[in-house]
Amino acid sequence: MRVETGVALLEGDLVLDNATRMLAEGEQAILAGSRVFDLSGVVRMDSSALSLLLALRRSGNRNAVGKDLEFRNVPESLSSLARLYGIADLF
Numbered sequence: 001m002r003v004e005t006g007v008a009l010l011e012g013d014l015v016l017d018n019a020t021r022m023l024a025e026g027e028q029a030i031l032a033g034s035r036v037f038d039l040s041g042v043v044r045m046d047s048s049a050l051s052l053l054l055a056l057r058r059s060g061n062r063n064a065v066g067k068d069l070e071f072r073n074v075p076e077s078l079s080s081l082a083r084l085y086g087i088a089d090l091f
Contacts, residue, residue, distance in 0.1 A: 003029050012043055013043055013045065015048060023055050030063055045078060
């Protein structure tokens with residue numbers, strides 16, 4: 001993950017193997033002032049990607065910015081999974 005002008009750019013794979021690292025990087029981005037997470041650079045993902053986004057939302061809530069977090073360019077497969085679980089409105 002890299003941050004450019006307050007936008008955290010998620011890149012590569014969002015899979016179970018790197019979910020913990022991505023969460024730590026995302027939390028650091030939130031603490032540094034990022035309010036937008038852009039998923040346009042994601043290559044491959046599994047269901048842990050949805051858990052990652054929910055964890056980032058919770059982290060934002062703990063830091064009083066949760067409602068201000070924005071997820072951009074969420075892949076359709078992840079949006080579909082969120083709809084299936086009834087949590088699409090969080091993204």
